[in-house]
Amino acid sequence: MLRKILFFSILPVILFSSCTQQTITNNNSKVLTVTILPQKYVVSQIAGDKFHINVLIPEEGNHETYEPTAQQMIETSKSAIYFKVGHLSVEESWLSKLAESNPKMKIYNTAEGFELIEGAPHVHGDHVHAGGIDPHTWLSVSGVRVQAGVILKALSEVDPENAAYYQSNHASFLASLDSLDTRIRKLISSSGVTSFMIYHPSLGYFARDYQLEQIAIEQDGKEPSPAAMKELTDLASDKKISAIFISSQFSKQSALTIADQINAKVVEFNPSSADWSNNMLQIARKLADSKSQK
Numbered sequence: 001m002l003r004k005i006l007f008f009s010i011l012p013v014i015l016f017s018s019c020t021q022q023t024i025t026n027n028n029s030k031v032l033t034v035t036i037l038p039q040k041y042v043v044s045q046i047a048g049d050k051f052h053i054n055v056l057i058p059e060e061g062n063h064e065t066y067e068p069t070a071q072q073m074i075e076t077s078k079s080a081i082y083f084k085v086g087h088l089s090v091e092e093s094w095l096s097k098l099a100e101s102n103p104k105m106k107i108y109n110t111a112e113g114f115e116l117i118e119g120a121p122h123v124h125g126d127h128v129h130a131g132g133i134d135p136h137t138w139l140s141v142s143g144v145r146v147q148a149g150v151i152l153k154a155l156s157e158v159d160p161e162n163a164a165y166y167q168s169n170h171a172s173f174l175a176s177l178d179s180l181d182t183r184i185r186k187l188i189s190s191s192g193v194t195s196f197m198i199y200h201p202s203l204g205y206f207a208r209d210y211q212l213e214q215i216a217i218e219q220d221g222k223e224p225s226p227a228a229m230k231e232l233t234d235l236a237s238d239k240k241i242s243a244i245f246i247s248s249q250f251s252k253q254s255a256l257t258i259a260d261q262i263n264a265k266v267v268e269f270n271p272s273s274a275d276w277s278n279n280m281l282q283i284a285r286k287l288a289d290s291k292s293q294k
């Protein structure tokens with residue numbers, strides 16, 4: 001009975017709020033779009049309430065393979081700004097369409113000015129592939145610091161009236177990044193951890209920031225072969241790996257198998273978490289804890 005009453009009293013609220021949401025999206029000219037939720041966190045720190053932020057990939061969507069729906073493409077076409085992560089292959093496939101349907105939309109690459117990691121070239125049958133650029137710049141404090149600078153510049157260009165407001169938000173955000181970086185640095189250095197394993201290698205910049213070695217299980221976007229599994233297990237054992245990171249958007253089986261064999265901790269995390277700052281701290285904390293428990 002109670003449940004029924006609750007349902008009927010909540011329903012109008014839900015309907016009402018979804019209506020107002022729709023109105024805001026349709027009538028407010030200041031809409032911007034980002035690719036993933038962690039970018040929404042960063043942009044909102046600087047933009048405050050001056051823009052409505054539209055996000056293309058949902059929290060559980062895979063940032064390597066996601067395809068936006070037709071409705072999402074329509075929503076996005078109303079944006080004044082698009083903030084690319086930069087170097088994510090999915091962005092390339094839909095951005096040209098978006099730019100065509102909305103020629104006034106300004107596109108900014110938030111990785112611009114950041115020192116990127118290029119993958120090692122690898123042999124594929126009889127030919128050699130050039131290494132790709134690691135796109136996971138948002139999973140590092142140093143990457144987000146650069147993103148924040150691009151975002152500040154973009155917002156001030158598109159909306160110069162509020163430039164002082166963006167400038168002040170940007171300064172406070174940089175101060176919060178400094179303290180987050182200090183906390184992570186302390187956690188990592190006091191734990192003595194030097195390397196970790198991960199299924200999909202999304203923590204390359206995080207590893208670079210804190211002098212860690214990231215060892216990927218995934219090979220060319222696929223599960224490793226049995227021979228590669230044997231090599232990875234031996235390597236994990238040699239390096240005394242204490243943590244293996246996995247994410248629900250990617251496969252887990254090979255990671256679980258290696259963790260089981262070398263008695264490492266499996267750490268589940270979401271690379272697309274909306275709560276970016278806390279996510280970064282948790283990654284560091286769980287990595288540090290895994291070492292102290294090993």
Ligand SMILES: [Zn+2]
Nearest residue numbers: 063064200202
């Ligand atoms: Zn990725």
